[in-house]
Amino acid sequence: MKRALVVQLTRFGDLVQTKRLILTLTRRGFEVHLCVDRSLKDLAEIIYPDCVVHALIAHGTGVNDNGISSTFTVNYKIFQVLENINFDQIYNLNFSSMNYALSSLFDSKKVVGHKMINGQTVKDPWFDLAFRFATERRSNINIVDYWAALSPEMIPASDVNPVAIPGNGGIGVVMAGRESRRSLPFDVFAPLILAARSANKNKKIFLLGGSSEKKAGEKLLSKLPPSIIKDTVNLIGKTDWKELVESVSNLDLLMTPDTGTMHLAAHLGTPVLGFFLSSAWCSETGPYGKGHTVIQADFDCSPCVESQPCYNDLKCLGPFNNSNLARFIVTRKAEHLPHGLSVFESECDFLGTNYVLKAGQDIGSKRRDRIRQFIGCHLGILDLGEHGPFPELAEKFYKEKDWVTGSRLVC
Template sequence: MAKFLVIQAARFGDLVQTKRLLLSLAGRGEVHLAVDAGLVSLARLLYPFAELHALSVHGGPQAEALARNAAVLARWRGEHFDAVYNCNFSGTTAALCRVFEEAQVCGYRPGAGGITRSPWALLAFRISERRALAPLNLVDFWAHFAPQPVPPHTVNPVATPGGQGLGVVLAGRESRRSLPVPVLAEVVRAAFGAMGGPKVFLLGSAAEKNAARQLMRQLPAKMLPAVEDLSGKTDWPALVDAVTGLDALVTPDTGIMHLGAHLGVPVLAFFLSSAWQHETGPYGEGHHVWQTSRGCGPCLESAPCPYNVACGEPLAQVELLRSLVAVLGSIKSGLPATAASEKKWPALAADLQLWRTGLDALGARPMLLAGHDPHAAERLYVREFLAARQHVALKPAGSAPAYRPTADLEQWLCNDADWMLPPGRYC
């Protein structure tokens, strides 16, 4: 039996987004998964079919980390892996991969000058230089490290209300990618009313306990008996239990958002600043994303914002609440994708888009429901280019307007010959 090793040493959300790659490999052989030690219990819940390897990559005593990683390396030397998939552009994971032959490693490899990227990773990084045009979800980027990944519709369940109430993710790791508490309070109040007064569960780590207290102070008193603050109170199994079966999940771009999509919970996501739903939006059919679309975005998470996060302003407008109520009504009625595309949705404030998630043969392909997308034609062209590179046949775009790419765009996509190599060991 073939044996594969996937190294996913990043954080919570990245682990969930590796699902399509892991499922693809599980259909061909034995899957081993290396994750940070703090995520082992979560990985066991998400991927019970995988043999787990615990790494030390996120802090902790240096001596303990070295001992743990040395033990993992010794174990790897005793295994024969047909292929190794390193998902992280990381000096630590690249160094660990030196135990393998270079030809075994897909993704990010150790090289004489540092980390080298295999051709598919190199192409995807070049695409990310123009993020407004980037059409590839991270789930699909990692999935296409392997040849012929499983069909996208087999990865996550279709979003379906489960009857257990409303989940509210208080914030993500980056504060400017999250809704300010006053705005979040209005969103929660509107959702509570539209859903008929369900139970509300506040979700987050201990770092969000203060945000939970602030939020509860801004909610109407009549709502408070229905609100349960779970921030800082859930280990991984308890978090999975809390999210399972929710009717909807209000969230920024977070690991809990990806967990909700993994479980088939309808996600109501709010993306601003550096969060870009074409890259990291909830995966599957039937989720909804409100994406801010100022000309300066999506920006770099590591760079300070010179505009005082002005991209968040459209999310504080009343048009958002009207749109939210309409979306919740469509979820309750089970509105199919075709009907959703034809429905007349409430107008949005300028620089705001509403998307419904969907899939095609390449992977995640969201559908614009409201707002203006100035890069639609270019993004579709890039998507078709990537599909051809991976030998994936996409259905015709239907009524999409004819588009003739500029010489600059074609040169940007084709400035080397790596893309002509077939997928597989050249991933």
């Protein structure tokens, strides 16, 4: 049997977003092995039951209760195991030092993505090109499709996640992700939750998140009326991976910023109402598949770079604090949507998941559609004769080395 190794050493959401690549490799007849950080091993085995999961210590110190680090011992053993498996292909998705070290175990001709050749770090031509697409983040593709396109014969986007359908189990609320600027403060979030509950027949509310969000959850509860608190279950910091999957799978709706739990909901077919602001942009990291809604902050500085300070006093948060947004969530009428926000719904197209405007404005839609067609032709999904030529895009995104090596479409 052919074997493929997928190395995904980043976080919760990225693990879930590797799904299209993994399903593509499985359909191509590979036995898929998945290398993850050990904190995600249990989740990986739940999400990808047909994969062989290998767990490294990629994050944290690996120090046990006695103050002794086990990082070297654990990782050395895993490296030995992986080196002794005859993999036909290795998909190395991240550009960390650990990823590069791991890639050096294998014949570089078998490694796709990021690798080391003669001590030099090298990106796959597709990754190199995709980094250039990222200079136009409003027109960028979903990261699920970015990783999946490393493999030929990608499965259709519609085959990745179920169409989102309410599960009749209440409303889930995720307080925050890793980046605080992407999240809604508890006093801004509370009225939106009440509005969604009103629109969903006063269903129960479930607060979800890790232990680091406990205080935020308590503050949120303080903003809810007593009659609502009695119908609210606080699960923040109280669920393991299995319990989180069970909780999210039955929800009518998950309300969340750009978080790993959002991607888990999409994986399970649970409808998402996402709130995207600051550095989060739905075309890049929105919930994957059909049937999700994103309320996107859209300003001239959006999306920003999360590693850089905000010099605009986080003005993209302002519209979420407008009382009309709660009215919009209840009525879904465009006239109630505050200025500075746009509403998108997720669909599947020839390339992957795309977001279609439902309210507000989308001044970049034509540019985004054109770039998607360009990428589709580059990947051989669309016919260049029908959709091309793309002289202005080829001139911008292709470099001389692409013309020399042939790693580009003919324009």
